[in-house]
Amino acid sequence: MKRIAVFASGSGTNLQTLLGWFPHKDPRAEITLVISNKQDAYALERARQAGVEAVYIPWKKNGREDFERQAQSLMQDRQIDLVVLAGFMRISSDPFVEFWRGRIINIHPSLLPDFPGLHPQQQALDAGVTQSGCTVHFVDAVLDGGDMILQKAVPVLEDDTADALAARIQPAEHEAYPQAVRLWLSGLAFPVPNLEEGTQEFGPGFADVLKSWEAQGLDVAQRQHAVRVARLLKTWDKPELVFAGLHLSADPVVALARSADDLRLGFMTLEPLQDRKNRWEARGRLLERAEALGLKEAFEAALHETALEWDRTTF
Numbered sequence: 231m232k233r234i235a236v237f238a239s240g241s242g243t244n245l246q247t248l249l250g251w252f253p254h255k256d257p258r259a260e261i262t263l264v265i266s267n268k269q270d271a272y273a274l275e276r277a278r279q280a281g282v283e284a285v286y287i288p289w290k291k292n293g294r295e296d297f298e299r300q301a302q303s304l305m306q307d308r309q310i311d312l313v314v315l316a317g318f319m320r321i322s323s324d325p326f327v328e329f330w331r332g333r334i335i336n337i338h339p340s341l342l343p344d345f346p347g348l349h350p351q352q353q354a355l356d357a358g359v360t361q362s363g364c365t366v367h368f369v370d371a372v373l374d375g376g377d378m379i380l381q382k383a384v385p386v387l388e389d390d391t392a393d394a395l396a397a398r399i400q401p402a403e404h405e406a407y408p409q410a411v412r413l414w415l416s417g418l419a420f421p422v423p424n425l426e427e428g429t430q431e432f433g434p435g436f437a438d439v440l441k442s443w444e445a446q447g448l449d450v451a452q453r454q455h456a457v458r459v460a461r462l463l464k465t466w467d468k469p470e471l472v473f474a475g476l477h478l479s480a481d482p483v484v485a486l487a488r489s490a491d492d493l494r495l496g497f498m499t500l501e502p503l504q505d506r507k508n509r510w511e512a513r514g515r516l517l518e519r520a521e522a523l524g525l526k527e528a529f530e531a532a533l534h535e536t537a538l539e540w541d542r543t544t545f
């Protein structure tokens with residue numbers, strides 16, 4: 231079971247949602263520890279009420295180093311696997327973020343890259359956009375700038391106030407955050423590998439992959455998709471196609487892997503049940519293609535978790 235630490239500075243409604251999910255609705259993880267830089271944060275109280283260890287670590291003026299040292303030692307001791315920032319109103323240091331690369335995520339109440347930083351709802355109103363929402367993303371050295379995991383949109387209404395918009399975004403956050411954690415637990419959410427990581431995983435050809443992604447202007451979601459496809463092809467015992475996967479080539483086996491990935495991701499992240507139902511039920515054509523390519527079992531294995539999820543879905 232994976233062990234999650236949640237950092238929160240405020241009321242902790244996101245924490246509450248996550249406490250409801252892990253391990254009760256998804257036993258692959260538990261919330262092990264809640265840390266706050268505010269002694270009176272209601273998030274700490276929510277943790278205590280759920281029987282979860284709740285720790286206040288003061289963040290004194292210029293006290294980031296002390297805070298992070300204490301948090302790190304506690305998290306090491308509790309063998310934390312994932313750090314979830316949920317309304318944690320402090321900026322972490324580069325070494326802290328680097329240490330947790332790929333294992334630290336944040337939620338922000340805007341559709342990033344729009345409106346990072348403070349008062350994102352007011353920023354959205356000032357910009358006159360017609361929709362906003364929330365983004366779950368990996369944390370890196372750029373404020374609200376790490377690779378995205380998923381977004382949920384909500385409408386911005388005429389005469390909206392920042393508070394009204396925040397209240398409309400909040401339920402979207404409560405949908406998005408558990409989904410993002412579950413994608414992470416399934417190995418489907420990760421930061422795009424950098425040159426070193428990609429070379430280690432796929433070999434020296436990865437440098438060219440990065441160049442071609444750049445040249446084609448692939449966004450983060452497309453790059454993550456390409457990596458998931460390449461990983462699928464590895465598990466399908468098609469090592470010769472791994473780079474074709476990274477390049478999202480038109481090869482029929484690569485195309486099948488892409489469809490499998492689209493299906494499982496879409497199924498996990500779509501909200502309306504009817505959309506999920508449609509997506510799942512439309513997979514017959516893909517199954518036929520998989521069978522024709524001698525990949526029926528591989529294809530079904532790739533969708534195993536999605537199938538379990540489907541079985542648990544009630545209408």
Ligand code: GRF
Pocket residue numbers: 238239240241242243244245316317318337338339403
């Ligand atoms: C959320 O809107 C989150 O996106 C932002 O801070 C708020 C935290 O809310 N970063 P809560 O403490 O989870 O209720």
